[in-house]
Amino acid sequence: MSISAATKAATDALAANRAPVSVNAQEVHRWLQSFTWDFEKNRTKYPTKYKMANETKEQFKLIAKEYARMESVKDERQFGSLQDVLTRVDAGNRVHPKWNETMKVVSNFLEVGEYNAIAATGMLWDSASAPEQKNGYLAQVLDEIRHTNQCGYVNYYFTKHGQDPAGHNDARRTRTIGPLWKGMKRVFSDGFISGDAVECSINLQLVGEACFTNPLIVAVTEWAAANGDEITPTVFLSIETDELRHMANGYQTVVSIANDEAASKYLNTDLNNAFWTQQKYFTPVLGMAFEYGSHFKVEPWVKTWNRWVYEDWGGIWIGRLGKYGVESPRSLRDAKKDAYWAHHDLFLIAYALWPTGFFRLTLPTAQEAEWFEANYPGWYDHYGKIYDEWRARGCEDPASGFLPLQWFMENNHQIYIDRVSQVPFCPTLSKGASTLRVHEWNGKKHSFSDEWGERQWLTEPERYECQNIWEQYEGRELSEVIAELHGVRSDGKTLIAQPHTNKDGKLWTLDDLKRIDCVFKDPLKAL
């Protein structure tokens, strides 16, 4: 064939069958769908009671290239703002000192949740069999990697540009001292990655993301902004833009199992357990972080909770899943009761245990006390009075030799830890619904604070094996434990945690604690 004939043949062929000059994303997505796996032989590595359908769709239909383009634009805006304008206006130092402390907890803890969400969505990718559904989960894996970096970056930024960095940096080294970490790992770690793969999706996507990211990632930005913090909204709202995809993934998980008869047997039990697991920690901890960790108040936590958890999620979102047999969790009503007093109960204990933290706490000021009383009538008589007494005894001053924990001991108020949620509670001081239940089984005592958790433990005791701080440190002196487990600043003696945020106030050291000779005692031993 001559060259001209060959050229002509090629030109004719092209005319009939045009070479693509560009491919639109939807075409690529359609093409991707033709890649399917042999599901007879290809099985998941993870256990699940459910069968995910092969035909499940996914709304976002993203391909990697589109995804990367979109996320890089978001990252540019976010890091650009942080590194340029926010640094120029000295944003780190405009944050109210109380809120600066709250972000030590919020961003470090959320980072753990994001990290486990990477693993959880990787597991779901492996468990699903529909190509579209796998693609949806895979996009979420990428998102969660992004979020892990973002949360780490918030604490890094505060450390570098803000006030009192101790605790923003290297918070993780204190993880075995205080009880807050352990409860957080129940919801953010075990809840997302252990047990049934679909149950993990329900924990992460249907409850964690569809229900609690609204208060956790959105409401927190309002509280942050009200307290002078422009850093957190810049990052967290960027995180939240990805959450729609995650809520949709949770929705699709339910759609994918809806036709399997297993769904009618197990789904509502798994949902109830997931909801109770998540709310038992988040309801008190978020309420406490907002109301007690801020100077300027946005609205009472009970209102936020009712709007987002009860009405929006329990009513509307779960209602939309009704056609797939999903019912509002039967524990929702009990949770609603917790949303009123539980965070006040928890702050009382958190403040008493302040040396075990990695942040500074402050007692409510007189102005704040007024706000609490106005929004939670009866607050002062129950809690406010106690804070007045602690303050009068000098709880903020290292020279006073007074720890609120001693007040609990003097007055015989025992602090127990719920075996299932890991959340501490004090039955003789709780205004919330917590009730003490203690069982002995195979030579070991276990305490619980509510009926839902007790049932979870009675059903799966091996899942909740752990040692709480009383069991771990029984008989040991407080300053010794803190020194051993890295709770001090770089001078080797000043505690990271402090009971005030007063710039002129003295900072407590290991020696101040040692003089008090506070010894850990497991209340279960006496029973």
Added chain:
Amino acid sequence: MANKIHDNSIRDEWTQKIGALNTLAKGVEALDTFRHQYTTPFRNSYDLELDWGWIELKLEEKVALLKHKEFNDQQFLNQTAYGADAQKEADTVIAKMAATTDKYEAERIHIGFRLKFKPPIMPVNVFQDTDRILGTKLMELRNIGYYDLPLAELRKVRGVRVITG
């Protein structure tokens, strides 16, 4: 200093004991005895409550090394550390699990399987998939009729002694 978390006399003592294990047979026996005595909710003793996780890990590490020394590749992939056919052992447990409809028996089968075979006793390629199959069945049985029994009844069935509540 009393009872430190990371460095303490209990861990030192076990480091010595583990160091003395010089054959696979001895290592396997020590690990098996230790697991029954100190691990899982069915353990005989809570005496090592603060250190069992660390000690078990060190024992596993030692057994893995001894296995590496004494086993060839074929054995490594297909046999338990006792020398039995791993898949056959797994199949026996899977058949037992398939035959039960009782959640408490299923729990004993599953926890018992982990007690006896958790790697490095059974090769991971066999262990993991067996664990998935057993776990799936256990979760199914546990979640059926989850709320049927009132708490008071459930406590009795679980066999707890109620101290308060």
